[in-house]
Structures are given as C-alpha cells and as structure tokens.
Amino acid sequence: xxxxxxxxxxxxxDWTTYGKFGCGEGRGSGxxxxxxxxxxxxxxxxxxxxxxxxxxxxxxxxxxxxxxEVATLGSTNWRxxxxxxxx
Numbered sequence: 001x002x003x004x005x006x007x008x009x010x011x012x013x014d015w016t017t018y019g020k021f022g023c024g025e026g027r028g029s030g031x032x033x034x035x036x037x038x039x040x041x042x043x044x045x046x047x048x049x050x051x052x053x054x055x056x057x058x059x060x061x062x063x064x065x066x067x068x069e070v071a072t073l074g075s076t077n078w079r080x081x082x083x084x085x086x087x
Contacts, residue, residue: 005046008057010082013038037062041082058082 016035039060045053060081069076080086 001049003048006043007046008041008043008085010080010085011040011042012062013040036064037067039080039082041085 014035014037017033019031019033039062040056041058043055043057044051058081062080063078066076066078069078
C-alpha cells in the first residue's frame with residue numbers, strides 16, 4: 001500500500017427537490033418539484049488508503065433524456081465530457 005496516492009474520479013449524484021402540501025412535514029409528504037443528475041470530476045488524495053482531501057475540478061449536469069434512454073433502451077448516444085475518467 002502506498003503512503004500517499006492521488007486519483008481523479010467521477011462522482012455521480014442523483015438529486016430531487018420536494019415541495020410541501022399545506023399540512024404535513026418531512027421529505028415524503030410533498031410532491032416532486034424537480035429531479036436530475038449531476039456529475040463531478042474530483043481529485044482525491046489518500047493517506048494509507050483513507051481520503052484526506054478532495055477537490056472538485058469540474059461539474060456537469062446530465063440531461064434528463066439520458067436517464068430515460070438508459071432506463072428504457074439500455075444505452076444512449078450522449079457522452080459526458082468526463083468520459084475518459086469514467087471507469
């Protein structure tokens with residue numbers, strides 16, 4: 001195991017914004033206002049395998065049609081600008 005290692009990775013986050021009804025509180029009580037996916041290109045420094053520092057190098061929003069195409073057709077023609085970093 002290396003003492004210090006540096007890697008560049010792509011992290012993908014699915015997010016949802018919820019609204020609220022007149023009554024009720026909490027995440028599950030409202031309707032979905034918006035949802036999407038964000039990808040971040042990050043550089044991570046590890047000391048003995050533990051992440052000690054993370055820096056976001058770039059970020060992009062994944063279009064909604066990509067998620068729909070992958071779910072229904074199994075693939076898409078859209079390519080991320082981070083394609084060379086995705087494993």
